[in-house]
Amino acid sequence: MRHPEFFDDVARIVLRDPLAELLGSAEDGLVEYGYADAVKLTGHSCPTVAGAYLMNRRALGALYRDERPERGAIRADFREAATAGVTGVIASVTTLITGATFDTGFKGIAGRFDRRQRLFFDAPIGGDLRLQRLDTGAAVDVRYQPQRVPADPALPELMPKVLAGAASEAERAEFRRLWQERVRRILLEHADDDALLSLRHVPAGA
Numbered sequence: 001m002r003h004p005e006f007f008d009d010v011a012r013i014v015l016r017d018p019l020a021e022l023l024g025s026a027e028d029g030l031v032e033y034g035y036a037d038a039v040k041l042t043g044h045s046c047p048t049v050a051g052a053y054l055m056n057r058r059a060l061g062a063l064y065r066d067e068r069p070e071r072g073a074i075r076a077d078f079r080e081a082a083t084a085g086v087t088g089v090i091a092s093v094t095t096l097i098t099g100a101t102f103d104t105g106f107k108g109i110a111g112r113f114d115r116r117q118r119l120f121f122d123a124p125i126g127g128d129l130r131l132q133r134l135d136t137g138a139a140v141d142v143r144y145q146p147q148r149v150p151a152d153p154a155l156p157e158l159m160p161k162v163l164a165g166a167a168s169e170a171e172r173a174e175f176r177r178l179w180q181e182r183v184r185r186i187l188l189e190h191a192d193d194d195a196l197l198s199l200r201h202v203p204a205g206a
Contacts, residue, residue, distance in 0.1 A: 052093035077123035137204030
């Protein structure tokens, strides 16, 4: 798959997955994800997919700091319902990265490595997403506000023409360029911007 070059400039996420290590799927159980993996999963690159990737990356960094995050040992809670807005898309990316599922994941081996009952919706949390370590109980609430990185003013004018099939090839090319330029800015220029993505540590048991 050929993709915009900036996809490869986005910092990657490396986790340790004990199940992958046990079964020899990955050396030392180290599993690595990049933004392109999230794009392949969802089938597109947009501010929502970019935000989902950043939310997980920053939350895992805050939870584990200098430790390697453990895939399969993380719970994910979403404030909204699974079918509300873009929650389902963000949840899909979260499952990819953390391994957390509700009831469709791996059932485990000999009582270990169960990936079910790790992902929930309609949760009473302070952010859009909460990631929680199952070993320590520490959690982080994350809130994502993509409007902090606005689209180019020409984009809203081009979109109706593109969707209606009335745009020229030059206009379609410009639409694609402007669309991905906003995604690039979110991922590379504002990845650590607290106005775009804010984190709040939640005490264990809260």
